[in-house]
Structures are given as structure tokens and as C-alpha cells.
Amino acid sequence: MNDLLAEVFRREAGPCTATLVRVLGDIDLAEDAVAEAFAIAAARWPQTGVPPNPGGWITTTARNRAVDRLRRESTRDERHLAAHRLNTEDMEPDHNPELDRLDGLVDVVTDDQLRLMFLCAHPALGADAQVALILRLLAGLSTDRIAKAFVLPEATLAQRVVRAKRKLHDNHASYRIPRAGELPDRLQSVLTAIYLIYTEGHRNGTDLAARTAFLSAEAIRLGRTLVELMPDEPEAVGLLALMLLTEARQPSRIGADGKLVRLADQDRTLWDAALIKEGHALVRSCLRRNQPGPFQIQAAIAAVHADAPSPGATDWSQITALYDHLYALRPNAVVALNRAVAIAELRGPAAGLTALADIPEGALKEYQPYHATRADLLARSGHREEAITAYDRTIELTTTPPELDFLTRQRNALFSAD
Amino acid sequence: MAQYLVSVWHDDQYEVDFSTPQAQRLSAQVGALNEELKKSGAWVFAAGLHPASSATVVRSLAGDVSMTDGPYAETKEQMGGFWIIEVPDFDTALEWAAKAAAACEGPVEVRPIQG
Secondary structure, three states: OHHHHHHHHHHHHHHHHHHHHHHHOOHHHHHHHHHHHHHHHHHHHHHHOOOOOHHHHHHHHHHHHHHHHHHHOOOOHHHHHHHHHHHOOOOOOOOOOHHHHHHHHHHHHHHHHHHHHHHHOOOOOOHHHHHHHHHHHHOOOOHHHHHHHOOOOHHHHHHHHHHHHHHHHHOOOOOOOOOOOOHHHHHHHHHHHHHHHHHHHHHOOHHHHHHHHHHHHHHHHHHHHHHHHOOOOHHHHHHHHHHHHHHHOHHHOEOOOOOEOOHHHOOHHHOOHHHHHHHHHHHHHHHOOOOOOHHHHHHHHHHHHHHOOOHHHOOHHHHHHHHHHHHHHOOOHHHHHHHHHHHHHHHOHHHHHHHHHOOOOOOOOOOHHHHHHHHHHHHHOOOHHHHHHHHHHHHHHOOOHHHHHHHHHHHHHHHHOO | OEEEEEEEEEEOOOOOOOOOHHHHHHHHHHHHHHHHHHHHOOEEEEEEOOOHHHOEEEEEEOOEEEEEEOOOOOOOEEEEEEEEEEEOOHHHHHHHHHHHHHHHOOOEEEEEOOO
16 A cells, blocks of 8 residues: 555656645645645555545545635635635535546646646746756655755755745746747746756766666656647657657666766667667657757757667767757757767767867866867877876866776776887 | 836946947837836836945934945945836746846846735
């Protein structure tokens, strides 16, 4: 029963909270009500069994508890008003047959979740706050768990969530799906926040991997939900495809010795064929719409990598073309760096170094992957002294132990290679 | 409906010389925005301020009134003017703020008014 309850919570906490935010008009009240409803479920379901529509049950129970509480505590006018609004809401009165009512609830739930996504990823909030709110409200994670994943004191994380909720509340942020004109910007903010959650899950070294891997799983789950909610948004599909194709390669990313394995050295038989197949299908379906965006192109690049049975079989000319396209849409230094890597594979390390030299000086001065790439290309094109200096700089900027270990080995190999 | 303070910020080095083409342009842009705000019903109030060096800080401690010359905030950035707008929600306020930032050719701060 505990497992089942945990599963229901995982699946339903987000949608239920989303609906309750709409009904109650307040994030805190909604969170409390949903928590209370789950506590009641934990006490009752072992005897009664799980109801046929657990999400509907939780939502209705949470709503009823909130009404009771508001009536009890309605000393303040504001709360009187809230209770009054609840009584005139479409969810009440109960004279419809129970099932109809629950079906009706389920219908609105999808829109509620989308509203909550747009609210949590509001561009007026910082990226940190967006991520914390999404994980708290949509994924139903405890602040303790989120804090551990981000290696932050729980109080800091909790404060971040409180502050973000307060800002939305004080600013009268609306609980609505953005209008067509604002949608591209607002959607970008949602997609970026979900992708940030995904990459955070795989950013850390092995010692933290177990603690953070669930973030990637949550991001994929949120990505799936978003695609269900907005099936016509090719960038949402592109994001999901990108996450799935990246996830497919995870099993080969860290070797048996706990060391980071480069893409070229990965055991491709460990790649998850089912995820790759799903990712490929998604890439095809979104590109067919002919509204290319950054996530779709990155997914297409991941798909080309996944297509290659061996590193030598990688279609680098297609990857270079895709990076050209991505750079046209997002002309930033990080994209230029990845483009240079592709060029190096296609036309050799010297061509890669030339492409690197085109990146404005200073743009990537503190960016570890830039120095790692440069060191590798210098080594491969026979500039040993410069390569060693570049590796030293890279190592200075590296924080994760597996990567540090890998780079040190690469650097030391240059001394013995005579 | 909710009210917001939309304030305009800049380095306090500026001296307003209304004869420069830049000042003329800004003034025309802000004037047009004010008209638009009034037409939409979002207008409550707006004002441009004299430079912060013209400010006086007044304190009242147990009946003792003291005054100091100059602005309260000892920072380079000072408020140069503001709007009070009344709109249905945050996103609408942010849309007006974007227009205000474009009209002033500088950053604006949006802050909800209590109540």
C-alpha cells in the first residue's frame, strides 16, 4: 500500500495541486490542502482500497478540506471571499452523479497543469526559483529532497520557494495559459527550466549521481506531460526527444571504474535502444512541422549521434550542418564551440582550431568545456606544449572528480608520448 | 485590478537638457506612451523627477527633525521618474513595463503596490 500511495502521489500531486491552485486562487492553500488529502488517503485507503480515480478523489478531498478550513478560519475578509468563491465554483454543488463530476474534473486538470507550468516558469522569476517551484509544485518533491539534489541547505531552498511564491502572489500573477502572442517567449522559459532540471540530474560526479539522477527522470516526466498538454508545439516535442536521446546514452557515460567515458569511447551496445527509437520518432514528427527551433535541432544532433553504430560511422557533415543551423538561430559562443568540435571531426583538428579561434576572445574564458576542447584539438594536431598549458587551465576549472581524473590522464599522456 | 509602480532608473550623472535631440526623442516617446496608457485605462499617475542631487532626506526621531542634503540611497543609480498603472494582472503590467523601457531607452522596475 505504501508503494501504491507513493506512486499515486508521484503521479497525482502535480495535477491535483494545479487544479487546487485554480480553485483556491492561492498556491500555499493548494499545497496544504493536497498534503492533507494525501494524509487522509494514507489513513483510509489501507481499509477501503484505492478508489477507481485516485487523482479525482485526492482533488475532491483536498477541495473539501480547504473549504472546511476556510470556513473555520474565515476571520479575515479575504478568506471569507475565498470560501464564498468556492461555494459558487463549478465543482459544487454535488447533485451531479459522482462519476460525471470526476470526469469533469479530469478534463480541466490538463489545462490546470499547463497553467501551473507557466506560472512556475514565469520569466520574472530567476532560473533557480523556477526550477525549485517546478520540482516542488509540479513534481511534488519535498524541499528536503530538492535541496539535497542541489547541494544546498534545506533552509536556503525553502526560502527560495517561499520568496518565489510570495513574488507571484504580491504581483497578482495570473493563473492562465499565455496568449498566442506571448506564447513563444513563455514556452521557451518553461522548456529551458525543464531542460535545466534534466541536465542538473547528470551534471554531478558519480558520488552525487545517485542523489541527482531522479532529477533527470522528473524532467523527462515533465517533458512527457508537456507534450501531452501541447502536442502541437514542436519545441516541446523537441525537448522531450533531446532528453530521451541523451538519456539513452547515460548507461555508457560512466565506466565500470566510475570514470567518465567520452562519447567516442562509449560502449554503444549499452545505449538504450527503446529510448533511441522513441527519440527518433519524436525528432521526425517535430521536424516534419517545419518550424525548427533550438531544442528540435539539438534533438536532431543527438539523433544523428545515436544513429551511428560506431564513432567512425558518425555523420559529421550532417551534425556540422545542424550546428550551422542552430548557430543561425542562437548565435552564442557555446553553440559556436560545439560547432567547432563537429568541424574538427569532419575536417580535422586544425580546422576545428580555426573555428575555435573565431569565437570572440573572453566569451568562454571561464568555460571549462572550451578549454577541454581546445586542449584536445591542440594535442591531436601535435601542438604538445600548448596542449599541456590548455589542459592545465582546463583542470583548474574542473570540479567533478571523474572528469578531473580523465583530464589528468589525458594531460599526463602527452608527457609520455614521444 | 492591481496597481504597480513602474520606475525609471539611470545613473545620476545625467543632466536633463531638453534641447538635445536625444531628450526630444525620449520626451516624444514617453508622451506617446502616456497617451496610450490613458486611452487603455491603465493610467493612474506619472511623473519625471529632478536629479537626485535636489533631494532632501528628512528624519523624525522622538520629535527631533533632522535633514540631510541629497538622496537617501547612496548609490549611483537613482530613480528618474515613474508611472503608477492599474491593470488586471502581472503580465499586463510587464507588457506596459516593456513599452516604458523602450520609450525611456533604459531599464524600468516593476513593483506591485500593496492593497
